[in-house]
Amino acid sequence: MAGKTLTKLTAGTKVRVKDGTPLPEFPDTDCGGWTGEIMEHIGKKSSxxxxxxxxxxxxxxxxxxxxxxxxxxxxxxxxxCFEAEELEVAE
Incomplete structure (x- = not known):
């Protein structure tokens, strides 16, 4: 079952990277399905x-x-590090 995409994530949220998402530092590596936990958010409040x-x-x-x-x-x-639209809540 696919998770729900969030526009705002908080520390401690368990997430899964959406299918087809490349690693930011390695664009040839698809990390879709990889799971982890949000540690913090960085950058501008708007993005x-x-x-x-x-x-x-x-x-x-x-x-x-x-x-x-x-x-x-x-x-x-x-x-x-990912943008919100690249993540979904892991169940």
């Missing part, structure tokens, strides 16, 4: 972005190549 921390099930799917790509770009592989 916030949401920092999410991936949950254990999602992290278990990461391969060494993805982790190495993150390290190469000095990114923390356990987190990502």
């Amino acid at each position: 916030p972005r949401y920092v999410l921390q991936w949950d254990d099930n999602t992290v278990a799917q990461f391969d060494e190549e993805y982790i190495a790509q993150c390290e190469e770009k000095k990114l923390f592989h356990l987190m990502a």
